Amino acid sequence: MKTIGYIIQKEFRQIFRNKAMLPIIFIMPLFQLIILSNAATFDVKNIKFSYIDHDHSAMSRALIEKFNTSSYFNVITDFPSAALANSAMLSGEVDVILEIPQHFERDLAKDKYAPLGITINAIDGAAAGIENVYISQIIQGFNRNIRPELMQQGQASNLMKSINTIPLFWYNETLNYKTFMVPGILVLLVTMITLFLSGMNIVREKEIGTLEQINVTPIKKSQFIIGKLFPFWVIGLALLSVGLIIAKLIFDVPMLGSLVLMYGYTSVYILVILGIGLFISNFTDTQQQAMFISWFFIVIFILMSGLFTPIESMPKWAQTITDFNPIKYFVQVMRMVMLKGSSLTDIMPQLLKTLAFAVIMNGLAVWSYRKTS
Amino acid sequence: MLQINTVSITISNISKSYKKVNALTDISFEVKEGELFGLIGPDGAGKTTLFRILTTLLFADQGDATVAGYDVVKDYKQIRNSVGYMPGKFSLYQDMTVKENLNFFATIFGTTIEENYELIRDIYVQIEPFKKRRAGKLSGGMKQKLALCCALIHKPKVLFLDEPTTGVDPVSRKEFWEMLKRLQQKGITILVSTPYMDEAALCDRIAFIQEGKILEIDTPQAIVKHYPKPLYNVKANNMYALIQGLKAYEHHYSVYPFGEFVHYTDKRTDFDSSDLNAFLESQGLKDITIEPTAPTIEDTFMELAK
Secondary structure: OHHHHHHHHHHHHHHHHOOOHHHHHHHHHHHHHHHHHHHOOOOOOOEEEEEEEOOOOHHHHHHHHHHHHOOOEEEEEEOOOHHHHHHHHHOOOOOEEEEEOOOHHHHHHHHOOOOOEEEEOOOOHHHHHHHHHHHHHHHHHHHHHHHHHHHHOOOHHHOOOOOOOOOOOOOOOOOOHHHHHHHHHHHHHHHHHHHHHHHHHHHHHHHHOHHHHHHOOOOOHHHHHHHHHHHHHHHHHHHHHHHHHHHHHOOOOOOOOOHHHHHHHHHHHHHHHHHHHHHHHHOOOOHHHHHHHHHHHHHHHHHOOOOOOOHHHOOHHHHHHHOOOHHHHHHHHHHHHHHHOOOHHHHHHHHHHHHHHHHHHHHHHHHHOOOOO | OOOOOOEEEEEEEEEEEEOOEEEEEEEEEEEEOOOEEEEEOOOOOOHHHHHHHHOOOOOOOEEEEEEOOEEOOOOHHHHHHHEEEEOOOOOOOOOOEHHHHHHHHHHHOOOOOOOOHHHHHHHHHHHHHHOOOEHHHOOHHHHHHHHHHHHHOOOOOEEEEEOOOOOOOHHHHHHHHHHHHHHHHOOOEEEEEEOOHHHHOOOOEEEEEEOOEEEEEEOHHHHHHHOOOOEEEEEOOOHHHHHHHHHHOOOEEEEEEEOOEEEEEEOOOOOOHHHHHHHHHHOOOOOOEEEEEOOOHHHHHHHHOO
């Protein structure tokens, strides 16, 4: 016990003595949290909208006016011909081209039907999909507005009852992306910092040769490992605390659930990450190798965590892989507890899986750590 | 309780290879308790590998070894309690102070500085004025002293020192060997490796090791007697021309520069110095002296390693 205590003391001393390390541990992640949470939004705004109006009627102008008043679209310009519009799209000046055919107004009045041409720049597929939804919504709204007008001209019997949906967004009523992103990005930061630090720590002792010196001492494997990893467990929780304070003060993210639950889950979760870090450092000889391998895992974990892309839309095999991604559970739990106020029973499945990972990873790590080469 | 002439380290038929390279081939020798035993050989001879096997960091492919009566494989736990190891590379925490390093190693050995202060006092007093300085900021000689203190803090029975003086200035080297002699007086068995032949003379016994094989084991005084030929100091006005000249001499056996002289041996048993003198003069050399000299450990090693 005294030995473990001394190793922990020594680790903290070394961390706080390393002038470059403290800012890396605390300042950088917080900058990331503030910048990323503001920047990483899925809102598509300022869409560069253009149109080709072949009709020049009151109806076509009313439609264009609809787009003009929408906050999502910047009406850039109108083009006299499709060819000019297409070359503008090619050079990236416009994102969307709306083509209103000749006799648009007349056809609508006569046949109650008129085609519209929409061209969307789908270089960014996700944004194009969202733009399509916005455009459809505006046109549908336009459609609803003009219907009574058209019907007045006689065929009242054809008046259709349209179905109107009013969505309610639970747990994030205003669809505020920051509310959605901050807990997720906080998760990433806690994960990245603890994985990198723990992964490189023991390798560093290998590099400077102190590990060999320690290996000839009678110190027990468990004493050494606990002494080494405990400080990073503390740092992970400290990072969570600072992140939560920022989430509350700067982003005003709702925190409905219990803080105890958040800390309880995080303390188990960090054990998983520390286990992975130790495992990596057992199989690498230099900090550089450890860094690259950690990055490899982090990138896969992040992109498959459901933070940026919904897991439900991944192919089946990829969904199976995400079952083994601890970050996924952490993101889920943080969002559930913070935004939904979930209780211990609600997060029990995630907690149990995380606990299982913690046992397995640390078991593997301790087993693969050798004092003898 | 110092027992004289009991065995402290036994090594029998140890072999170790890394993939295709044979680091150690069938090594056997014994080190007596309280002995200062030197392992002399060039870089890459297998010295560090042998140290790593004896300190339980590495398993040998073949053979057995015991340290302080414990088997290096079965009783590794006891060995780790009873040996001190100073690796060749300085491997203490550079970002911790002298005192913190010493405290750290004392703690993980389950002891305190005070408990074994007696043993390290001579060495520690020299670095004590700098005890608040970070280890990374110490001079080379100071680092060695600190590393030795850390290796001694748990009062080991056997001390392993892997090239402790490589890269250390001559004054610190001399001091370091004086410290080793004093530790030996306290009954600690010391196995030290060095590439420096002058340090070999300070050991009780030495083993020449090259390419994983032991060439010779004996006391430094006896080992020079293994030198097979009469040896001559040759000197002239131009060192480079002298070496070239001696190598051109048809009867030469070995020619090695040695300080201001060239150490020369002849193939013939009836060597005549006047004949060589005449030959060298014909090569345009002046002020030639040729006189017999006693072989040194270095000469012996060079001869054995031939």
